[in-house]
Amino acid sequence: MKIMACVAVVACAYAGMARAEPAIWVVQSPTAKVYLFGTMHLLPKHVDWFGPRIGAAFSASNILFEEADIGMVQPQVMSHIMNQAVSPGFDLFRLLPSKTALKFTDLVRSCHLPINVVSHFRPWFAAMLPTMCDLMSGQGDLDSKLGPEGTLITRAKQEQKKIDFFETPDEQIGYLANAPEKAQIAELEQAIDEDDPADLVRIEEAWFNGDVAAVARTIAKDRGDDEASYQTIFVHRNERFAARIMGILHGHDTVFVAIGAGHLAGPDSVQAQLGKQGVIATRL
Numbered sequence: 477m478k479i480m481a482c483v484a485v486v487a488c489a490y491a492g493m494a495r496a497e498p499a500i501w502v503v504q505s506p507t508a509k510v511y512l513f514g515t516m517h518l519l520p521k522h523v524d525w526f527g528p529r530i531g532a533a534f535s536a537s538n539i540l541f542e543e544a545d546i547g548m549v550q551p552q553v554m555s556h557i558m559n560q561a562v563s564p565g566f567d568l569f570r571l572l573p574s575k576t577a578l579k580f581t582d583l584v585r586s587c588h589l590p591i592n593v594v595s596h597f598r599p600w601f602a603a604m605l606p607t608m609c610d611l612m613s614g615q616g617d618l619d620s621k622l623g624p625e626g627t628l629i630t631r632a633k634q635e636q637k638k639i640d641f642f643e644t645p646d647e648q649i650g651y652l653a654n655a656p657e658k659a660q661i662a663e664l665e666q667a668i669d670e671d672d673p674a675d676l677v678r679i680e681e682a683w684f685n686g687d688v689a690a691v692a693r694t695i696a697k698d699r700g701d702d703e704a705s706y707q708t709i710f711v712h713r714n715e716r717f718a719a720r721i722m723g724i725l726h727g728h729d730t731v732f733v734a735i736g737a738g739h740l741a742g743p744d745s746v747q748a749q750l751g752k753q754g755v756i757a758t759r760l
Contacts, residue, residue, distance in 0.1 A: 514737030
């Protein structure tokens with residue numbers, strides 16, 4: 477998903493906007509309650525997304541669940557991830573069509589990254605660069621501690637809530653790194669050819685305003701480009717998230733779940749997976 481935009485453009489988009497909040501839902505059993513909040517993993521600085529409904533749900537919860545603890549990656553895990561991300565004998569640019577390779581070269585240079593280093597990036601890792609370069613050129617917030625996940629973890633620690641995670645960082649990277657190389661190349665080409673700050677503004681505005689249908693349309697477009705990746709990144713993981721939430725509903729806790737907004741939108745969302753088990757999500 478393309479999730480970011482230049483801060484100046486976003487600031488203009490938010491100017492004069494009535495108070496809005498990203499979407500949040502609740503599911504519950506006779507003994508437990510789970511709030512479902514869709515996040516954007518990175519945001520421009522000073523975006524005030526923590527509104528009254530989100531705040532009330534978070535205050536009522538005694539446990540915070542997130543996708544993975546990316547802020548606590550151990551050195552050995554990071555080393556393993558980088559071994560999957562960079563291959564010294566690999567030449568990325570030879571795999572790209574000449575026109576796409578030229579466009580990607582310009583993008584890498586504009587981001588002040590060394591071409592000779594990027595050329596050894598595996599395609600799944602290189603596909604992140606267009607979004608990151610948009611962030612850097614827009615002076616966006618690259619510190620994950622200040623994004624929604626980091627902010628919620630900080631608040632949870634301050635309020636002495638228990639913190640738990642659905643996946644390990646290594647598992648998350650595995651979904652990308654283990655995809656067929658053909659699919660990785662397709663994802664990279666799409667990221668390069670469709671790198672448009674206006675698109676990033678629109679998806680972030682949709683998230684900020686709780687426009688779940690617009691988020692779902694973005695995911696549907698990505699699905700059309702790569703069905704296999706969609707099944708891996710969204711469907712299978714949503715099924716696992718839902719199974720874990722079903723377990724929580726058999727307990728006695730009130731849990732605040734914060735996962736990427738894409739997992740809470742569309743026909744294969746976490747809510748849809750829960751619905752198959754007879755659990756209905758209610759939007760607050």
